[in-house]
Amino acid sequence: MNNADSPNEPRPTRKVTAAMVAAHAGVSTATVSLVANGKSAGRVSKRNEERVREAIRELGYYVDSIGSSLARGVSSLVILVAPDISNPFFAKLIAGVRGVLGEDYQLLLSVTDAGLSPSATEIRRLLGLRPAGLLVHAPTPLFLSELSSPLPLIALDAPDAPENIPSVNFDVLQGAHDVAAHLAAQGHRRVGYLDATTGTATLRMRREAFLSAAAQLGMQVPAVAVSSSTIEMGDAAATFAAHWEEWKESGITALACATDTHAYGVLQAASTTGVQIPQDLAVTGFDDLPFSTASHPSLTSVRLDAHSVGVQAAQALRQLIDGTPLKESKLQLSSQLIVRASSGGTQ
Amino acid sequence: MNNADSPNEPRPTRKVTAAMVAAHAGVSTATVSLVANGKSAGRVSKRNEERVREAIRELGYYVDSIGSSLARGVSSLVILVAPDISNPFFAKLIAGVRGVLGEDYQLLLSVTDAGLSPSATEIRRLLGLRPAGLLVHAPTPLFLSELSSPLPLIALDAPDAPENIPSVNFDVLQGAHDVAAHLAAQGHRRVGYLDATTGTATLRMRREAFLSAAAQLGMQVPAVAVSSSTIEMGDAAATFAAHWEEWKESGITALACATDTHAYGVLQAASTTGVQIPQDLAVTGFDDLPFSTASHPSLTSVRLDAHSVGVQAAQALRQLIDGTPLKESKLQLSSQLIVRASSGGTQ
DNA sequence: CTGAAAGCGCTTACAG
DNA sequence: CTGAAAGCGCTTACAG
Structure with a gap:
């Protein structure tokens, strides 16, 4: 009617x-x-x-952003490509990014399958959106090469990014070095390392830096005491359980883990098998996730400032979008060792 | 040349x-x-x-998806709107969604500010993308009303969604009831509740269901022993520390927490203040995050199947997009009590 | 300061 | 089976 x-x-x-x-x-x-x-x-x-x-x-x-994007040739989308957003790290990073982007750009996340870079098809679809810019966490060289078209892009946590790709990274070298120095100062002479099986550059650098610092500081790292697992507590726990006997025989008194998640698994397995942390084995993590204050014992770790990374990356991206050349194409944020009970430091 | x-x-x-x-x-x-x-x-x-x-x-x-979207009037984007993606819960949910969406639709996440629904501006920008469908976690009534245009939408974890909004929920009533029953079976007669300050429907229902079940089971809940904090470990720990003396005086022997994160804070504060868990106080969580097996003591919690929620929600959304009417507009997935050491159950 | 018009890249009736 | 053409909603030289 x-x-x-x-x-x-x-x-x-x-x-x-x-x-x-x-x-x-x-x-x-x-x-x-x-x-x-x-x-x-x-x-x-x-x-x-x-x-x-x-x-x-x-x-x-x-x-209408579709009509507008078509007419202008570019949208006002900024896409953050990340593999594992369940890391609390990302929530902080995103908050940093959002703050800088404000109302000018629209932030959307594209989640890839666990630990993987997006497939060629996914990349095409992303580019089909004509984003104003891309923020990519730990991109693989393959990803970067398939991108082809030169749109504004900042790599995050990608110490291996080629010279021409601007990136914002953590100083994991410093962090890994600090862990080794801390363990050496606690009197450890033989130490192990629990690595992640995912081979991103950050994780590779953490291991290499730790091993080289350990050597420099006069600590032994028996080959048998370098192992790896996925970044999952259960898997790390199983790995610890499977290897503890031989690690013990190898004489290690400390174990540095590639991530806090690995360390949680170790703490859990140690507790069920009666291994005393830190008396029988000192344990350290990396990332300083929130749980690390609540674990038993609390976990010595390396704190990374995710919020700052988000801020810096977003600022750099905006410059790129505006056509302003970046003063420095590689930014590095300091990391900080937080000593807790698991390494026999303070409570 | x-x-x-x-x-x-x-x-x-x-x-x-x-x-x-x-x-x-x-x-x-x-x-x-x-x-x-x-x-x-x-x-x-x-x-x-x-x-x-x-x-x-x-x-x-x-x-080119821009050109295509303009011509067709709709894009092939499915947007997941979620407030706090750092919850491990979401990684699993997303995996479920991605599996169902496959290559047909492109999943992108829109992260809102901590605990908030998107602003009216953000909603407009979202709609400007002409998404094929929306998946919205715990939408507020305001959000739903501002959406106005009737596009395919599924609400997740939104037990309060109006009749006309299809939703996929957990059976938190069952979960909360199981927690109460478990505590009653352990002999507790006076119990407390640590709620979340964010007032989403899920959290409200958890509390109400627990309190009513507790009453039915003959357990007392002293008013002084019902408190709340944000969903952050540190905040929960501080709340526990501030209230423990009066809670103790009120005679409670168990504390049910709205989320695992709250419980972690309690465990942490208890450990530093020398309160024995579960001897002095039994503690339970809700969500069963991965860390709950590694906390000290391990945490009794309610497991929610995030992956299934993702799958079901994505399937329902596809039906909506295809114009197929949904058989049931409200889906409910069962939750499961996992008993661990923090409530004096099994180790 | 203003508007007519071209054009962005695509899809879809429509006529053949 | 095929192509010319209109149209999606907008932006931006361009001419006035």
Whole structure:
């Protein structure tokens, strides 16, 4: 019955277009576009500007990003590509990114399968979105090469990123070195290392830096006491259980883990098998996840400032998008050793 | 000097369009579109189909999703709107969703500020992307009303979603009831509850269900022993520390927590203040995060099957997108009590 | 300051 | 089976 437009209710049924706003305000769509995008200064008369704003309000108009993206050749999307967002690390990083991006860009996350870079198909689909920029966590060389088109991109936590790819990294070298120095200072002479099976550059550097620092500090690392597991507590626990006897025989008194998650698994397995931490074995993690204060014993770890990484990466990306050349294409944020009970430090 | 096209190298410089493919294959863009979208069956000759495929391969063409979305009025994006993706829960849920969506839709996450639903502006921007469907975690009524346009949407973990919004939920009532029953069976007569300050429906139901079950089972819940904190370990620990003396005086022997994270904070604070868990106080969580096997003591909790929720939600969403009416608009997945040491159950 | 018009890349009736 | 053409909603030279 009542099919007539009711003047007061914006009808949500039909999409409101710039043309409708233009008609309503008695101007052209060009003018609507200018006003809606805040580009009206000095190009639209006060009177028309006011009319358009009014019409936008009344009709509930908003710029359609699809149409806009097509016309401009690029969207206002910033896509964060990350493998394992369940890491609390990412929540902080994202908060940092969002703060910098503000209303200007829209942040969306693309989650890849566990520990993997996106497939070629996924990359195409991402590029099909015409993002204004990409933030990529620990990209593989393959990923970077398949990207081909040169859009603004910042790599995160990617110490191996090629020279021409700007990246924001943690100083894991320092962190790994600090762990080794701490263990040496506690009097350990033979130590083990529990690595992650996923071979990202960060994790490789953590191991290499630890092993070389250990050697420099005069600590032995028996080959049998270097092992690895996936970044899952259960898997790390099983690995510990399977290897503890031979590790013990090898004479190690401390075990450095590639991540806190690994260390949690070790603590758990140690507790069920009656291995005393830190008396029988000192244990350290890396990442300083929130749980590390609650584990038993609390876990010595290396703290990384995820929020700062997010902020710095987003700032750099914005510069790239704006066409400003970056002063430094490689940023490095310091890491900090947090000593807790698991390494026989303070409680 | 060399500005001529080299025939073998696809030039990444210029975007490959359907028109270029059409020219290359000697057909119209309509034909290219048909082939590229797999809609060629019975509409394109074998010969042309082959030519187009060849051209697509040679030029490295892929359908531009912006152009396609504009023409079709909808994109192939499925957007998952979630507040706190650092919950390990989400990684599993996402894996479930991705499996069901496959190559047909592109999953992207939109992260809102901690514990908040997206703002009206953010919702507009989301809708501006013309998503094929939305998956929304614990949407507020406000969010749902601001959405206005009726696009395919499934609410997750939203027991309070209105009748007309399909949702996939956990049976938190059962879970909360099981916790209460377990504590009653252990002989507890006076118990406390540590709630979350964020007032999502799930959390409200957890509390209400627990309190009512406790009452039914003849357990007292002193008013002084019902408190709340944010979903952060540190905050929960501080809350415990601040209240423990009066809780003790109130005579409670068990504390049910709204989430595992709360419980971790309690365990931590208890350990530093010398409160024995479970001897002095039995503690339970909710969510069964991975760390709950590694905490000290290990944490009794309620396991929720995040992967299944992802699968079911994605399946329901696909039905909605396809226009198939849902058989049941409310799905509920069972939850399961996992008894561990913190409640004096098994080790 | 303003609007008509071209164009972004695609899809889809439509006519043949 | 095929292609010319309209149209999706917007932006941006361009001419006035």
